[in-house]
Amino acid sequence: MSEDEAGNALPSAEHHEGGFRPMSELMNQIRSVDTSRGGPHYGDFVEQVRTLMDRARLAVPPDDLVQEAAGILEKLNDRLGAHVHEEWDAPGWTRFDLPSRGNVTLPPYRVDRAKPDGVEARITYRTFHLGGNAAAHGGYVSLGFDDLMGLAGSLYSGSVTRTASLTVDYRAITPLNKELQLRAWGERQEGRKVWIKATLHDGDLLCAEAHGLFIVLKPGQP
Numbered sequence: 001m002s003e004d005e006a007g008n009a010l011p012s013a014e015h016h017e018g019g020f021r022p023m024s025e026l027m028n029q030i031r032s033v034d035t036s037r038g039g040p041h042y043g044d045f046v047e048q049v050r051t052l053m054d055r056a057r058l059a060v061p062p063d064d065l066v067q068e069a070a071g072i073l074e075k076l077n078d079r080l081g082a083h084v085h086e087e088w089d090a091p092g093w094t095r096f097d098l099p100s101r102g103n104v105t106l107p108p109y110r111v112d113r114a115k116p117d118g119v120e121a122r123i124t125y126r127t128f129h130l131g132g133n134a135a136a137h138g139g140y141v142s143l144g145f146d147d148l149m150g151l152a153g154s155l156y157s158g159s160v161t162r163t164a165s166l167t168v169d170y171r172a173i174t175p176l177n178k179e180l181q182l183r184a185w186g187e188r189q190e191g192r193k194v195w196i197k198a199t200l201h202d203g204d205l206l207c208a209e210a211h212g213l214f215i216v217l218k219p220g221q222p
């Protein structure tokens with residue numbers, strides 16, 4: 001994707017008017033959102049991109065394969081570049097039928113429960129998320145927390161929130177390629193400030209826990 005195309009992918013002024021307005025529309029009118037963007041095989045595409053990232057993390061290919069892969073990917077990126085849209089039109093936030101609502105940049109998760117009193121999800125850190133010594137990278141653990149704590153913050157407060165502060169305590173290594181349990185819930189709210197807690201478990205083992213301050217956005221705030 002060229003820089004021009006990347007520029008086109010940024011939110012337009014129209015969509016930024018009212019801050020996270022499309023997200024709040026999504027929270028309020030979840031049933032009316034078009035979940036078919038990207039078509040019936042979009043999930044296969046996301047899965048192949050994820051697998052490519054897994055392979056890229058650990059593969060040691062010979063140079064002829066490196067060149068072949070780079071050539072194939074360059075052609076594919078050129079073709080995909082012709083179909084880049086701005087963020088609110090992309091399937092990567094509306095595909096609730098897919099892990100992480102179709103957002104390939106997030107660790108894949110499935111939400112089992114999302115209510116004002118809390119969110120429960122199953123999340124899998126993959127080979128791509130390797131930090132070292134078979135453990136997930138702490139930044140990706142934090143990414144999973146941020147996304148699902150943001151959801152918990154919005155449901156708890158009934159408004160769209162942004163992360164102001166996020167603290168993660170890493171209690172045990174987070175394993176890869178295994179479904180883990182992530183829970184996030186609101187603790188209290190004072191005005192626009194919403195305090196959210198979260199845990200990440202591998203069965204009975206607490207891998208990490210987090211607490212964060214989320215701020216309810218004012219009308220028009222980006």
Ligand SMILES: CC(C)(COP(=O)(O)OP(=O)(O)OC[C@H]1O[C@@H](n2cnc3c(N)ncnc32)[C@H](O)[C@@H]1OP(=O)(O)O)[C@@H](O)C(=O)NCCC(=O)NCCSC(=O)Cc1ccccc1
Nearest residue numbers: 146147150151161162163164165191192193213215218221
């Ligand atoms: C909006 C805000 C967070 C707050 O600014 P404003 O609106 O101007 O509000 P103001 O500064 O007046 O504060 C209000 C009250 O809060 C307090 N307080 C504030 N901060 C702190 C603190 N750190 N620590 C402690 N307290 C703090 C502050 O003292 C005040 O308290 P007071 O009322 O006097 O008692 C701004 O700093 C910002 O945009 N930061 C960047 C956010 C960003 O980029 N985040 C990452 C991307 S989001 C994401 O990824 C999530 C996501 C997931 C999934 C899907 C979608 C999204």
